[in-house]
Amino acid sequence: MNQSVFSPWNxxxxxxxxxxxxxxxxxxxxxAIDDLTLDIFEQEFFALLGPSGCGKTTMMRMxxxxxxxxxxxxxxxxxxxxxxxxxxxxxxxxxQSYALFPHLSVYENIAFGLRRANxxxxxxxxxxxxxxxxxxxxxxxxxxxxxxxxxxxxRVALARSLAKAPKLLLLDEPLxxxxxxLRQATQFELMDIQEKTxxxxxxxxxxxxxxxxxxxxVAVMDEGRIMQVETPERIYEAPNSLYVADFIGEVxxxxxxxxxxxxDRYAVDWAEGQPPFTAVSSKPFSDGQxxxxxxxxxxxxxxxxxxxxxxxxxQGKILDIAYLGNLSTYHVEIPGGLVIKxxxxxxxxxxxxxxxxxxxxWLSWTPTAGVLLEV
Amino acid sequence: MQRFVLIAVPYxxxxxxxxxxxxxxxxxxxxxxxxAIPPYxxxxxxxxxxxxxxxxxxxxxxxASDDLYWKAYLSSLQIAVLSTAMTLCVAYPIAYGMARAxxxxxxxxxxxVILPFWTSxxxxxxxxxxxxxxxxxxxxxxxxxxxxxxPLTILNTNAAVYIGIVYTYLPFMILxxxxxLDRLDGSLIEAAEDLGCSRFQAFWLVTIPLSxxxxxxxxxxxxxxxxxxxxxxxxxxxxxTLMIGKVLWEEFFNNRDWPVASAVAVILLLILIIPIxxxxxxxQRQAEEEA
Numbered sequence: 001m002n003q004s005v006f007s008p009w010n011x012x013x014x015x016x017x018x019x020x021x022x023x024x025x026x027x028x029x030x031x032a033i034d035d036l037t038l039d040i041f042e043q044e045f046f047a048l049l050g051p052s053g054c055g056k057t058t059m060m061r062m063x064x065x066x067x068x069x070x071x072x073x074x075x076x077x078x079x080x081x082x083x084x085x086x087x088x089x090x091x092x093x094x095x096q097s098y099a100l101f102p103h104l105s106v107y108e109n110i111a112f113g114l115r116r117a118n119x120x121x122x123x124x125x126x127x128x129x130x131x132x133x134x135x136x137x138x139x140x141x142x143x144x145x146x147x148x149x150x151x152x153x154x155r156v157a158l159a160r161s162l163a164k165a166p167k168l169l170l171l172d173e174p175l176x177x178x179x180x181x182l183r184q185a186t187q188f189e190l191m192d193i194q195e196k197t198x199x200x201x202x203x204x205x206x207x208x209x210x211x212x213x214x215x216x217x218v219a220v221m222d223e224g225r226i227m228q229v230e231t232p233e234r235i236y237e238a239p240n241s242l243y244v245a246d247f248i249g250e251v252x253x254x255x256x257x258x259x260x261x262x263x264d265r266y267a268v269d270w271a272e273g274q275p276p277f278t279a280v281s282s283k284p285f286s287d288g289q290x291x292x293x294x295x296x297x298x299x300x301x302x303x304x305x306x307x308x309x310x311x312x313x314x315q316g317k318i319l320d321i322a323y324l325g326n327l328s329t330y331h332v333e334i335p336g337g338l339v340i341k342x343x344x345x346x347x348x349x350x351x352x353x354x355x356x357x358x359x360x361x362w363l364s365w366t367p368t369a370g371v372l373l374e375v
Numbered sequence: 376m377q378r379f380v381l382i383a384v385p386y387x388x389x390x391x392x393x394x395x396x397x398x399x400x401x402x403x404x405x406x407x408x409x410x411a412i413p414p415y416x417x418x419x420x421x422x423x424x425x426x427x428x429x430x431x432x433x434x435x436x437x438x439a440s441d442d443l444y445w446k447a448y449l450s451s452l453q454i455a456v457l458s459t460a461m462t463l464c465v466a467y468p469i470a471y472g473m474a475r476a477x478x479x480x481x482x483x484x485x486x487x488v489i490l491p492f493w494t495s496x497x498x499x500x501x502x503x504x505x506x507x508x509x510x511x512x513x514x515x516x517x518x519x520x521x522x523x524x525x526p527l528t529i530l531n532t533n534a535a536v537y538i539g540i541v542y543t544y545l546p547f548m549i550l551x552x553x554x555x556l557d558r559l560d561g562s563l564i565e566a567a568e569d570l571g572c573s574r575f576q577a578f579w580l581v582t583i584p585l586s587x588x589x590x591x592x593x594x595x596x597x598x599x600x601x602x603x604x605x606x607x608x609x610x611x612x613x614x615x616t617l618m619i620g621k622v623l624w625e626e627f628f629n630n631r632d633w634p635v636a637s638a639v640a641v642i643l644l645l646i647l648i649i650p651i652x653x654x655x656x657x658x659q660r661q662a663e664e665e666a
Binding site: 101112113 | 562563565566569572584664
């Protein structure tokens with residue numbers, strides 16, 4: 001194992017910082033979290049990703065102590081945290097609304113938690129100064145929250161939640177209120193700060209791009225269950241289910257019947273009278289089993305003639321072109337009426353684009369480009 | 376021109392309904408008592424020179440010399456301050472409970488607070504006589520439960536006045552505090568707890584400071600009318616209940632000494648100007664903070 005890569009989840013000797021052991025949370029009839037088991041390791045930047053109502057915020061609130069599990073155990077550093085009230089936990093939270101105290105200055109907001117811990121004046125001053133420096137807020141220390149911008153408020157909230165040097169920092173949609181440009185800049189800032197402080201971060205977000213950018217691992221959630229926990233690359237390249245493949249990024253789904261042809265290779269019969277597609281899968285499929293080939297648009301190449309060495313190639317007609325600036329997505333109708341999206345970089349100016357509407361083109365991809373899924 | 380008319384409306388209103396009556400009262404306070412109609416001299420019928428020559432500050436000097444008056448002012452202040460504090464203690468938990476009640480209950484709770492206004496204030500104070508008197512409901516109930524063996528004397532004491540004021544002005548305290556607490560973002564309390572506050576600390580360090588404007592507004596809304604209160608001390612208070620509103624009434628209607636009564640009213644108004652100005656400033660600051 002390569003030691004320079006941060007991956008404690010692959011190391012069986014590592015003790016996780018947080019351990020959810022078959023945790024269930026119900027609100028009346030509604031099951032928010034359904035028998036969930038999960039390990040989060042120290043210094044991880046862990047993202048909980050899912051649509052609204054999938055239970056990600058409930059998980060975070062259980063970690064902070066605002067909710068208690070209906071059944072199951074949550075351990076922090078090996079200890080059950082259920083009996084510890086929120087104010088006694090070495091866990092701090094950055095709220096979605098920031099929840100800055102409007103009657104206190106930026107300085108006092110950051111010092112709030114330290115004062116409750118009765119930190120001596122000198123240490124407190126130093127700590128707050130350190131936090132102000134970390135978040136580049138030195139100039140605004142005396143201002144009240146309503147006298148600074150949204151981005152600055154976000155940084156105050158971060159500084160305040162980091163001031164007590166928690167073992168675990170929870171971030172509830174921390175960038176939701178910022179505009180796109182500022183959000184991107186702040187994502188890198190967050191990663192920087194996480195690296196500098198070495199704190200374990202758990203971030204809740206519904207923005208898959210944000211999760212992919214900042215996190216060391218991403219948990220994709222749906223209806224109170226975790227669908228997959230993996231690094232961003234693995235989530236994207238090797239989703240374990242249709243739900244995950246569909247939730248993260250754009251994907252083409254081709255359904256068909258699998259037929260083993262040796263060496264983990266399968267032929268996928270996807271339409272009558274058409275040559276099958278070839279796909280590589282380490283997961284076994286029995287002959288005739290229904291399977292789904294998930295194919296990312298950028299892994300599908302588009303060409304005017306059939307590429308000679310391509311194992312998977314199919315001809316189709318361009319229905320639509322979505323121009324995204326750096327990329328174009330071509331919607332190509334292949335035999336059987338299926339529409340496949342293929343992405344190509346716009347290396348030339350648009351007026352010299354090679355293909356246009358109604359052109360007949362060839363789509364091709366390698367056997368390893370797609371992922372073969374059962375459901 | 377249109378703007379001038381717009382501004383003129385409230386000023387004319389103030390002039391006609393506040394400044395003119397005040398000027399008349401102030402003029403009477405500078406006059407002398409007389410057995411006549413109206414019961415003071417001079418009047419404008421005496422001619423301008425005699426009119427102005429007849430005005431003096433004699434009545435104010437009299438107020439200062441007789442300790443009844445400043446004792447009444449002090450006693451009124453004391454009753455107003457204490458009853459304001461008591462109203463706050465009763466109103467805050469009610470407002471807090473209302474603000475934290477489920478959303479669908481709040482209109483009903485609000486209705487219950489406002490409901491007493493549907494009955495005449497005078498009748499409600501009379502009702503308290505029925506409750507507090509020696510044979511009243513409260514004593515009968517306490518005797519029946521066996522907590523006391525002899526009826527308590529509450530009516531015609533200062534205690535009854537406090538009860539009356541707290542009861543009457545409670546909605547004026549609840550509503551502004553409720554408005555402030557209702558706006559309070561619940562995640563602020565969670566943030567305080569998250570940062571190490573106990574429930575009580577979070578209440579003291581976050582909830583109270585953030586409802587400060589509501590508390591201040593409510594206190595003024597109770598204190599200002601309570602200071603000049605006349606009906607409650609007259610109906611519920613005893614002979615030793617000394618309040619300036621009662622003194623004022625007696626000067627006007629029992630002694631028929633309009634000039635002295637007017638002087639009492641003028642001083643009362645001067646005392647009230649301070650809290651009224653402070654109240655206005657609080658309201659203005661609150662409006663600025665929200666902008």
